[in-house]
Amino acid sequence: MILEHAGNAEARTLAGWRKLGGYASVEKALKGMTPEQVGEEVKKAGLRGRGGAGFPAGLKWSFLDRKSDKPRYLVCNADESEPGTFKDRYLMEHLPHLLVEGMIVSSFALGAKTSYIYIRGEYMYLLRLLEKAIGEAYAAGYLGNDILGSGYSLDLHVHPGGGAYICGEETALLESLEGKRGNPRIKPPFPASQGLYGCPTVVNNVETIATVPHVLRMGGEAYAAIGVGKSTGTKLISASGHIKRPGVYEIELGKVSCEEFLLSDAFCGGPKNGRPIKAVIPGGSSVPVLPLALFLKTAKGEARMMSYESLADGGFVSGTSLGSGGFFAMDESACMVRNLWNLTRFYHHESCGQCSPCREGTGWMEKVLHRLEAGQGRLSDIDLLVDIAKKIEGNTICPLGDAAAWPVASHIRHFRHEFEYHVKYPEKVKDPRHGEREPVAMPK
Amino acid sequence: MPKVTIDGQTTEVAPGTTILAAARQIGGALVPPAMCYYSKLKGSGGKCRTCLVKVAAQSAANPNPMPKLVASCSTPVADGMVVANLTSPEVLETRKAIVEFLLINHPLDCPVCDQAGECDLQNLSYAHGLQRTRYEFERRTFEKIDIGDRIQLHMTRCIMCFRCVYTADQVAKHRVHGVLGRGDAAEIGTYIQNALDSDFIGNVIDVCPVGALTDKTARFASRVWFLKPMDAHRACTKCSGKVALWVKGNEVIRVTGRRGAYGEVEEFICNECRFDRKELGDWVVEGPRRIESTSVISANHYTDLKQLHIVTQKHLEARRLAGAGPEGSRPRGPHEGGQADPAALISG
Amino acid sequence: MPELRFSPAALAEVKRLLAHYPADRKKSALLPVLHLAQNELGPHLSVPLMDYVAGLLEITPIEVYEVASFYTMFNTRPVGRFKLEPCRTGPCALNGAEDLIAYLEKKLGIRDGETTADGLFTLKSTECLGSCGSAPVMQIGEDYHENLTFAEVDRLLENLKQRAGR
Ligand SMILES: Cc1cc2nc3c(=O)[nH]c(=O)nc-3n(C[C@H](O)[C@H](O)[C@H](O)COP(=O)(O)O)c2cc1C
Ligand code: SF4
Ligand code: SF4
Ligand code: FES
Ligand code: FES
Numbered sequence: 038m039i040l041e042h043a044g045n046a047e048a049r050t051l052a053g054w055r056k057l058g059g060y061a062s063v064e065k066a067l068k069g070m071t072p073e074q075v076g077e078e079v080k081k082a083g084l085r086g087r088g089g090a091g092f093p094a095g096l097k098w099s100f101l102d103r104k105s106d107k108p109r110y111l112v113c114n115a116d117e118s119e120p121g122t123f124k125d126r127y128l129m130e131h132l133p134h135l136l137v138e139g140m141i142v143s144s145f146a147l148g149a150k151t152s153y154i155y156i157r158g159e160y161m162y163l164l165r166l167l168e169k170a171i172g173e174a175y176a177a178g179y180l181g182n183d184i185l186g187s188g189y190s191l192d193l194h195v196h197p198g199g200g201a202y203i204c205g206e207e208t209a210l211l212e213s214l215e216g217k218r219g220n221p222r223i224k225p226p227f228p229a230s231q232g233l234y235g236c237p238t239v240v241n242n243v244e245t246i247a248t249v250p251h252v253l254r255m256g257g258e259a260y261a262a263i264g265v266g267k268s269t270g271t272k273l274i275s276a277s278g279h280i281k282r283p284g285v286y287e288i289e290l291g292k293v294s295c296e297e298f299l300l301s302d303a304f305c306g307g308p309k310n311g312r313p314i315k316a317v318i319p320g321g322s323s324v325p326v327l328p329l330a331l332f333l334k335t336a337k338g339e340a341r342m343m344s345y346e347s348l349a350d351g352g353f354v355s356g357t358s359l360g361s362g363g364f365f366a367m368d369e370s371a372c373m374v375r376n377l378w379n380l381t382r383f384y385h386h387e388s389c390g391q392c393s394p395c396r397e398g399t400g401w402m403e404k405v406l407h408r409l410e411a412g413q414g415r416l417s418d419i420d421l422l423v424d425i426a427k428k429i430e431g432n433t434i435c436p437l438g439d440a441a442a443w444p445v446a447s448h449i450r451h452f453r454h455e456f457e458y459h460v461k462y463p464e465k466v467k468d469p470r471h472g473e474r475e476p477v478a479m480p481k
Numbered sequence: 482m483p484k485v486t487i488d489g490q491t492t493e494v495a496p497g498t499t500i501l502a503a504a505r506q507i508g509g510a511l512v513p514p515a516m517c518y519y520s521k522l523k524g525s526g527g528k529c530r531t532c533l534v535k536v537a538a539q540s541a542a543n544p545n546p547m548p549k550l551v552a553s554c555s556t557p558v559a560d561g562m563v564v565a566n567l568t569s570p571e572v573l574e575t576r577k578a579i580v581e582f583l584l585i586n587h588p589l590d591c592p593v594c595d596q597a598g599e600c601d602l603q604n605l606s607y608a609h610g611l612q613r614t615r616y617e618f619e620r621r622t623f624e625k626i627d628i629g630d631r632i633q634l635h636m637t638r639c640i641m642c643f644r645c646v647y648t649a650d651q652v653a654k655h656r657v658h659g660v661l662g663r664g665d666a667a668e669i670g671t672y673i674q675n676a677l678d679s680d681f682i683g684n685v686i687d688v689c690p691v692g693a694l695t696d697k698t699a700r701f702a703s704r705v706w707f708l709k710p711m712d713a714h715r716a717c718t719k720c721s722g723k724v725a726l727w728v729k730g731n732e733v734i735r736v737t738g739r740r741g742a743y744g745e746v747e748e749f750i751c752n753e754c755r756f757d758r759k760e761l762g763d764w765v766v767e768g769p770r771r772i773e774s775t776s777v778i779s780a781n782h783y784t785d786l787k788q789l790h791i792v793t794q795k796h797l798e799a800r801r802l803a804g805a806g807p808e809g810s811r812p813r814g815p816h817e818g819g820q821a822d823p824a825a826l827i828s829g
Numbered sequence: 830m831p832e833l834r835f836s837p838a839a840l841a842e843v844k845r846l847l848a849h850y851p852a853d854r855k856k857s858a859l860l861p862v863l864h865l866a867q868n869e870l871g872p873h874l875s876v877p878l879m880d881y882v883a884g885l886l887e888i889t890p891i892e893v894y895e896v897a898s899f900y901t902m903f904n905t906r907p908v909g910r911f912k913l914e915p916c917r918t919g920p921c922a923l924n925g926a927e928d929l930i931a932y933l934e935k936k937l938g939i940r941d942g943e944t945t946a947d948g949l950f951t952l953k954s955t956e957c958l959g960s961c962g963s964a965p966v967m968q969i970g971e972d973y974h975e976n977l978t979f980a981e982v983d984r985l986l987e988n989l990k991q992r993a994g995r
Contacts, residue, residue, distance in 0.1 A: 199900025216859035223527035283962035390667035428578035
């Protein structure tokens with residue numbers, strides 16, 4: 038659905054996009070619906086935020102403080118920096134007008150007169166592409182004053198980041214948009230009442246906003262009929278790692294099993310080097326890793342499906358999370374200690390440094406992991422790591438602290454034997470590629 | 482008026498009051514420690530996480546607990562809220578962890594640090610810390626720098642509370658220093674060599690909870706517990722002129738704001754009073770200043786210093802073996818000697 | 830040393846950027862203007878350059894230093910003419926990122942984070958670029974180079990050298 042016209046060069050121009058049915062939702066909403074009705078459809082659709090947390094978009098919109106006499110803002114989160122995630126980039130590159138269209142109807146629903154797309158600075162070429170699309174939309178009367186004679190006016194701008202994962206966190210993003218350091222804000226107050234410039238603000242992910250035109254086109258109820266249960270609609274999954282067919286796939290939520298997604302040629306196509314897959318991180322680096330067996334089947338032995346609920350089955354003990362849809366798989370050659378060290382280095386590097394558990398704890402964990410990885414660790418280091426992670430989790434200003442703690446907890450929970458191996462066989466693990474020659478056996 | 486219960490004690494507070502403020506209204510041991518919040522600085526708080534508490538019931542309407550511990554300094558109360566601080570083992574456990582995090586990159590040189598005795602971090606670690614650190618890696622260190630001719634920054638000690646940044650913005654209304662870099666590489670600095678010199682900037686020294694910002698005009702370094710603080714005032718055109726004088730004999734060693742409840746100054750003072758009035762004759766002395774109960778200047782805390790000694794001894798030993806003095810190039814006061822023996826200092 | 834002033838075209842761009850934000854929120858334009866400054870008057874943000882930007886946006890210099898030092902894309906230290914930024918993060922590391930970085934180090938004779946003696950190349954490995962499906966990947970300036978092989982790296986570096994007239 039979302040990716041229907043991806044790859045079609047026509048879709049990149051306004052004229053072409055219109056030929057494909059584009060901007061119909063703008064006509065429909067602005068000419069025939071009230072903002073409340075648009076919000077109602079999104080609510081009925083059960084559309085959940087696609088940025089990672091899966092919070093229902095319609096509900097979030099309903100929290101927006103509409104009584105305030107301050108301007109309201111919609112900000113699109115195109116900061117996409119979660120390791121393993123590259124779906125928004127794909128969407129914006131192939132379907133820039135879909136995002137612009139989504140921004141117009143969503144801004145209309147929220148009563149925003151100015152909206153922003155905050156895009157990570159590394160995607161500067163996409164910023165230019167989006168600005169071109171926006172320019173076309175202004176020229177065609179979809180943006181600017183009195184859009185299509187509806188009386189509704191909207192300005193839309195793209196704002197670049199400067200290289201900081203933390204700016205994907207919505208309040209850090211707003212700080213950054215105000216020209217400041219990307220330090221997450223202390224909540225409350227929440228953006229719905231005091232967001233950009235202290236005004237009521239909604240922040241939504243690119244994919245969330247790009248889905249709104251589809252919801253309006255087919256109606257909220259019809260959209261909710263796609264997918265399973267509370268996992269309505271479709272979701273983009275960016276797949277990478279040791280698989281044959283990396284790329285961005287659109288799945289109907291709850292209808293594709295994890296096994297099918299990993300092995301079928303319609304999706305990942307199975308392992309690429311002939312070695313069996315050992316572990317999967319299905320929702321971006323922040324969600325818990327699962328060993329293959331638990332990824333394919335829940336602890337109860339049921340087939341696991343690609344949906345919010347099924348992936349979360351078992352909580353963080355035997356489950357994981359759909360997160361941002363940044364799926365990556367590791368085969369037997371991968372060293373889970375090295376993988377964790379690498380990811381922890383990432384969080385250490387990206388911590389904003391504002392609160393003490395994350396600022397100090399991420400660096401500490403990285404140092405302990407570095408020592409373990411190099412075969413210079415002790416057995417007690419493993420429990421030390423679990424303890425540090427536990428002390429960070431839940432005690433920080435923003436969820437980056439949790440995001441740093443969860444991989445540590447899950448890697449050790451499911452692959453403790455590999456950490457022990459690093460203590461027991463320091464000679465073998467000196468070579469970071471030890472797994473290619475001699476995979477560490479899973480305990481029975 | 483919302484009613485809130487903290488560690489079993491109930492009080493009524495104005496709507497919008499934070500848990501910490503409500504606790505301070507009750508007073509006593511149940512008040513959570515606060516390392517970054519400063520009631521006189523807008524936007525402060527939320528960062529150090531030492532004030533985390535458990536909300537056992539969110540309100541009368543919603544008696545469910547909050548899923549995570551919350552920063553009491555920045556969480557407003559609701560009517561019927563039930564909060565656990567000292568009565569929650571989870572809170573105490575977590576606070577211990579926070580102290581450990583704060584100490585990871587903090588030098589363990591309290592026995593020879595010139596802030597010793599009035600350092601909030603030192604007090605906090607006595608009350609809530611572990612006996613021994615589990616951190617075995619090299620600590621982050623910085624060169625000591627002068628930011629202007631009257632204030633010294635010893636970044637190695639900084640705990641990133643941001644108070645000095647808010648002070649420069651809100652009290653001095655002119656800021657040339659700030660937070661540079663990010664993560665655990667973030668530091669307080671001016672970026673280029675620059676002097677902090679606006680009229681009220683000296684207050685950064687008073688708000689700093691550790692010894693990261695210090696007064697270079699203090700006559701000579703001296704352990705604070707050898708000094709007698711006196712309330713004093715003078716007619717000043719810029720500030721209230723109400724200060725604390727730290728005297729030894731007839732000498733004014735240094736001038737600070739009057740640190741009162743919870744380590745906060747009662748009023749901010751101007752640079753002239755702080756830096757330029759070092760004669761007893763400049764001042765009308767009101768009398769000895771009551772010493773805060775949280776301060777290690779009060780006698781019963783001398784013994785606690787021994788606890789810290791356990792932690793620091795190894796560290797100091799290592800430094801001594803490495804041929805370094807306990808504290809690099811810091812000028813020493815008469816009581817400290819060259820190669821200070823921490824044990825001697827503590828008992829002395 | 831070139832004069833620290835934007836070209837008329839860049840000044841027009843600053844004006845366009847400022848129009849994106851409320852009139853009393855000039856600071857909002859800081860990130861886009863820093864990108865512009867780095868592109869046009871860089872490749873690094875010297876103190877005078879940051880002070881110039883502060884003046885344009887009517888904010889204090891420390892506000893610019895704080896921001897520039899927070900974000901990794903801004904070079905607060907001198908860098909080479911071309912900044913090579915291979916991704917080093919987890920998903921890429923599974924597919925040759927570490928080999929790519931090692932190859933670049935060897936080929937350029939420098940370590941990650943360093944600049945070649947001729948001032949042409951700075952090698953700075955970076956975190957996830959949002960291109961994990963086409964690992965290994967390297968960003969140079971605004972361009973993404975994906976699914977890299979050593980032979981392609983050789984070609985790329987050759988092209989850059991030619992562009993620099995060496
Ligand atoms: C450290 C961190 C990084 C994040 N990065 C992103 C991101 O790159 N893109 C995104 O859409 N959401 C990101 N989020 C989630 C946002 O805070 C926010 O929940 C989201 O943009 C809301 O949009 P949605 O409801 O449409 O998903 C991040 C959150 C955290 C804590
Ligand atoms: S959790 Fe980490 S990233 Fe989030 S505010 Fe705290 S230090 Fe910054
Ligand atoms: S220098 Fe002192 S006041 Fe400033 S941030 Fe550091 S600890 Fe806080
Ligand atoms: S005092 Fe509350 S977080 Fe620091
Ligand atoms: S991990 Fe390298 S681009 Fe994502």
